[in-house]
Amino acid sequence: MALLSNPLFRLKSFGQRPRRLLVFISIILVLFLACESKPPPEITDPGQLLFLGYAKQDVNCSKCHGADGQGGMDAPDIRNAFQKYGKGEIMNIIEYGKGEGPDAMPPFEGKISEEELLELVIFLETLQRSSSDSQVEN
Numbered sequence: 001m002a003l004l005s006n007p008l009f010r011l012k013s014f015g016q017r018p019r020r021l022l023v024f025i026s027i028i029l030v031l032f033l034a035c036e037s038k039p040p041p042e043i044t045d046p047g048q049l050l051f052l053g054y055a056k057q058d059v060n061c062s063k064c065h066g067a068d069g070q071g072g073m074d075a076p077d078i079r080n081a082f083q084k085y086g087k088g089e090i091m092n093i094i095e096y097g098k099g100e101g102p103d104a105m106p107p108f109e110g111k112i113s114e115e116e117l118l119e120l121v122i123f124l125e126t127l128q129r130s131s132s133d134s135q136v137e138n
């Protein structure tokens, strides 16, 4: 919207040149389609792709937990989850959710397969390791 209110893009000037408006709209459309949930090529870990919301439309952990599991958006930091829970407990949390009310963790049962659940847990473990690595550095 800020772009449209920019005098450079005032619609009035497009009104006089309808073809330019068409070109402008096409460019925006192409940019929009190009941005549409394509993972960066360096991300190949299936668990990370799930976590970031690239692999499945209704699975996106990062929108609540942050791209690195650092927490935020009313969801806790999960980089220390393996200090609190065993692997099975973490799988249960993902499958059945945790907590109650509007601030609860939603269940993913039925949205992910058993294999995807494992891929997620393996990815969560790598988050865990890298955060304890950085704690050593601090």
Ligand code: HEC
Residues within 6 Å of the ligand: 051, 059, 060, 061, 062, 063, 064, 065, 074, 075, 076, 077, 078, 081, 084, 090, 093, 094, 098, 099, 100, 103, 104, 105, 106, 108, 120, 124
């Ligand atoms: C809609 C937001 C939301 C989404 C999406 C979400 N979570 Fe959560 N998650 C939460 C909240 C809120 C909690 C804390 C619940 C509580 O303790 O009451 C939580 C808790 C957790 C915990 C336990 C953390 C702890 O220390 O107790 C783990 C592990 C976890 N989530 C992993 C995941 C994974 C993996 C995904 C993706 C499959 C995911 N979450 C998706 C909101 C979310």
